[in-house]
Amino acid sequence: MSLTPKLTQPLRLLGGLSPRDFMQQHWQKALRLMPGAVPGFADLLDTKAMFALATSQDVESRLVIRDGKRWILEHGPFKKTRFASLPARDWTLLVQGLNLHVPAADSLLRQFSFLPYARLDDVMVSLAAPGGGVGPHFDSYDVFLLQGIGKRRWKLSTQSDLSLDPEAPLKILKKMSTEQTVDVTAGDLLYLPPHVAHDGVAMQEEGFCTTYSVGFRAPTHQEIADGFLDWLGATSEIEGRLSDPDLPATANPARVPKQYQRQIADAIAALQIDRDAIAQFAGCFASDPKPQVTFRPPDAPMSRSAFGKLCTDANKGCVALAAGALCLYDEKYLFINGDAFVIQGDATFWRQFADARSTVVPTTVAKETIDALYAWYCDGWLMVGTSDKR
Numbered sequence: 068m069s070l071t072p073k074l075t076q077p078l079r080l081l082g083g084l085s086p087r088d089f090m091q092q093h094w095q096k097a098l099r100l101m102p103g104a105v106p107g108f109a110d111l112l113d114t115k116a117m118f119a120l121a122t123s124q125d126v127e128s129r130l131v132i133r134d135g136k137r138w139i140l141e142h143g144p145f146k147k148t149r150f151a152s153l154p155a156r157d158w159t160l161l162v163q164g165l166n167l168h169v170p171a172a173d174s175l176l177r178q179f180s181f182l183p184y185a186r187l188d189d190v191m192v193s194l195a196a197p198g199g200g201v202g203p204h205f206d207s208y209d210v211f212l213l214q215g216i217g218k219r220r221w222k223l224s225t226q227s228d229l230s231l232d233p234e235a236p237l238k239i240l241k242k243m244s245t246e247q248t249v250d251v252t253a254g255d256l257l258y259l260p261p262h263v264a265h266d267g268v269a270m271q272e273e274g275f276c277t278t279y280s281v282g283f284r285a286p287t288h289q290e291i292a293d294g295f296l297d298w299l300g301a302t303s304e305i306e307g308r309l310s311d312p313d314l315p316a317t318a319n320p321a322r323v324p325k326q327y328q329r330q331i332a333d334a335i336a337a338l339q340i341d342r343d344a345i346a347q348f349a350g351c352f353a354s355d356p357k358p359q360v361t362f363r364p365p366d367a368p369m370s371r372s373a374f375g376k377l378c379t380d381a382n383k384g385c386v387a388l389a390a391g392a393l394c395l396y397d398e399k400y401l402f403i404n405g406d407a408f409v410i411q412g413d414a415t416f417w418r419q420f421a422d423a424r425s426t427v428v429p430t431t432v433a434k435e436t437i438d439a440l441y442a443w444y445c446d447g448w449l450m451v452g453t454s455d456k457r
Contacts, residue, residue: 131159159201165190384427387451412432
């Protein structure tokens with residue numbers, strides 16, 4: 068299959084590399100600094116709005132303060148008065164899942180759609196006072212670091228010793244052997260593969276420094292196995308019950324009978340652990356939103372008839388997935404927020420919609436397709452509104 072021009076076209080975002088070349092040369096292989104990757108980049112929201120998000124129950128936030136050699140970690144949501152009492156320097160506010168609350172942050176996340184949505188996670192913003200940082204550390208996943216206002220100095224290392232300081236309240240390296248130092252300003256982009264040690268410090272004399280982190284999902288094998296067992300238990304329906312009409316009397320009541328063990332083995336063997344079940348779980352697992360993601364159904368949903376007319380109106384309407392909604396597909400299934408459906412009928416439409424995340428619905432789609440979209444709209448998974456393709 069030939070690559071689409073989109074994948075072979077050089078991008079300023081990737082320092083002049085095409086997505087294909089970037090993935091081959093750098094993804095999980097080598098760090099890369101892309102100066103001026105986003106020309107004229109301005110913050111996605113002002114500092115007042117960042118502080119406001121950190122006071123919300125719906126937003127994951129943390130505050131990291133360095134006091135000499137001591138680190139202090141606080142978890143949000145915070146009271147507004149907490150920010151007024153902060154020192155002039157050496158602290159950082161981290162706001163996770165920015166793309167769920169700020170459309171511009173979701174648009175930034177979609178700039179990296181040359182990577183599978185199954186791996187793409189979220190955007191976090193780091194707001195740092197002069198001298199602020201979160202200490203030398205490493206991530207177990209890939210990350211793109213886009214600089215906003217201010218100036219940050221990154222110390223980088225590919226060291227093999229990744230042992231952590233057991234006394235620190237967050238994951239900070241015991242030692243860091245700096246191999247490279249880079250200074251970044253607005254619009255510069257730094258890519259780091261997993262396990263590259265890095266330590267970023269805000270270098271501006273006054274005001275704030277912001278860094279937007281585009282992170283990726285990298286579940287551990289244990290998390291995958293635990294998730295599969297939970298999913299298998301929730302989706303399997305096995306008939307029968309343990310019975311032993313020929314059970315003999317025993318002089319050793321503490322011994323587990325072999326017949327009992329055989330029936331347990333038979334019950335487990337009845338579980339449908341085949342390739343199709345694993346493929347179905349993979350899509351459900353990858354599309355399952357994080358616990359803090361919530362959906363808000365419309366207060367007064369429009370009727371099914373009005374919805375159908377609007378979403379198929381090429382001049383006035385389109386449908387778009389909510390920022391927190393995850394819609395994926397494979398050859399057989401469509402996955403939405405942890406659920407799987409066999410793709411029937413309008414397969415091309417569903418796959419194109421999942422890739423683009425917004426579209427005008429063709430008038431030729433089946434009634435069942437409109438019904439499914441309407442159900443998603445009523446659940447808050449889908450928005451319907453003005454099309455950009457007028």
